[in-house]
Amino acid sequence: MPLLCCGVSHHTAPLAVRERLSVGPREASAVLGSPWLRGAATIAGLTEIAVLSTCNRTELYASVGAHDRDLADATALFMKLLSRASDLSEETLAPHVYMSSGLAAVEHLCRVAAGLESMVVGETEILGQVGVALGQSVEASWSGPVLEAVFHTALRAGRRARAETGISRRPVSIASEAVALLRAKLVSRERPRVLVLGTGSMGRAVARVVANSDFATVHVAGRTASRACELAKEVAAELVSWDALADRLSAMDAVVVTTSAPEPVITVAMMSRAQATRQFARPQLVIDVSMPRNVEPEVASIPGVALYDLDHIQAVIGSHLEGRRLEIPMVDGIIEEELAHFDRWRRGSALRPVLAALQAKGEAIRRRQVDEHLRAIGSADPDLRGHFDAISRAVVSKLLHEPSRRLRTVTDAARARESAELVRELFDLELPDDPSEPERCSA
Structure with missing residues (x-):
């Protein structure tokens, strides 16, 4: 399928x-x-x-x-x-x-x-x-x-x-690249104040990297107060109340937005107000790594604000990934092996129920013929039945071995389905209601 x-x-x-x-x-x-x-x-x-x-x-x-x-x-x-x-x-x-x-x-x-x-x-x-x-x-x-x-x-x-x-x-991530951008843009400032918005996996990662880098004072805010408090304690950051966010923006040198809200949490109105009350001539850096974006794109047009989003981060990531790219051929080899495993399962899935039905029909015919011959000669001798069973099983096995082997070597999925249908018709095989449904491929 x-x-x-x-x-x-x-x-x-x-x-x-x-x-x-x-x-x-x-x-x-x-x-x-x-x-x-x-x-x-x-x-x-x-x-x-x-x-x-x-x-x-x-x-x-x-x-x-x-x-x-x-x-x-x-x-x-x-x-x-x-x-x-x-x-x-x-x-x-x-x-x-x-x-x-x-x-x-x-x-x-x-x-x-x-x-x-x-x-x-x-x-x-x-x-x-x-x-x-x-x-x-x-x-x-x-x-x-x-x-x-x-x-x-x-x-x-x-x-x-x-x-x-x-x-x-080799440690490369969106969080680490966002922090690298922070450091590059804030290098001339002494202990800049960085506000991290969001307490999810990305927010925690950014806060930890900034705190461990020890080049800035970290501030944390989140919509869930308990999680924000927990993160602030973990990275020794100052906790900013979400309700006071608009009032605190003007004091920040940089804001990293990692929230996953359906609507922007940083708006043009908020940033315009922050710029009007800022006491610094230096640009305020805003990095939005949210998806969808949680900073209104028009914020970029506000004088004194430098806005970067995921597309900007993507542009600088490439130069830092050379070490990992050297591993790609080995990963490609693993993928080829797994694809071959899957393809064998896929090809066999069309033929497997047909082959099983063919074997079952051969066994049913064998049993019926042995029973009829034993009744015809009036024998219930278990040794004689065992002898007949051994001979008949060998005959059925040899008859079905070569066609079964050839069917299993079919490499094209379409031809496998055609072959399965042909065998079903030739031997009048009874299959499950949906013979096309394959068995499950184990993990």
Whole structure:
């Protein structure tokens, strides 16, 4: 059963488009559970769907039918879904959307899980996000043997990449790059004041790196007071009340925004007011690493403010990743091995039920013939039955061995399905209700 992948990422779409498609775990679950998707998927013939969304990519995966029409219907459905989610027309989205199918889609997900497609090559968070995407698909009853096999293959490739190569060993991250930008821009200032907004994984990482670098005074603010207080104590930072945020902005040399709010938490009005009351002539640095952006883009036009976002961070990350890039050929080799494993499973999945049915029919005929001959000669001698069983099993085994072996060597998936159907018709085999559904590929 073919696989389809459709999505956008930092490789193909600007931040303004990516943030329109960014969905958190709750939103992804809502998409998978929506009546619209279930109805549209039924019409398009989709039975397995997963949504993978990170700060820099949103991707849809589906198991589709074997015909070109099925692939076209699934592609059209995914474009409609992306359009609905982003409130952008399909024509606007089309230049930024990439698609792949079959083994190419499996390879893409393996590269994603291994961190090769991330903004920071080799970052580790993506592996957990791939696992979450599979878990959400299972919870929403959209998972099945194909998607589970694909995602388990990708997860295995990702784990092996990090265990067997150095793709993740050299410390490079969005948090570390944001702090590097801070240091570069604030180098001439003595003990600059840096305010970190947000207490999630990114906020904690930024606060820790700034505190450990010991070049600035750290201030922390978060929408959840208890978590902000906990982080402030951990990094010996000054706690800023979220309610007092607007009043405290003017005193800061830099603000790093890591929140994940659906709407901007730093607005033009807030920053304009801060600039009006600032007592410093030096520019105020604002770094927004949120997705979607949590600083209104128009803040960049305010005199005295220098605004940087994820696209700016991406531009400087490349020069710091040369060490990790040296590991990419080894990761590619791991992915090739996992793809070969998956392909063997895929090819065998079409033939496995047919071969099992063929063996079962041969065994049933053998048993029936032995029973008839023993009744005909009026013998219940167990030794004689054992003799007949041994001879008949050997005959059936030798008859079925060569055709079974040849079927297992079929390398093309389409030919495997054709061969399976031919064998089924020739031997009048009875298969399960859905013989095309493959067995599960173990993780």
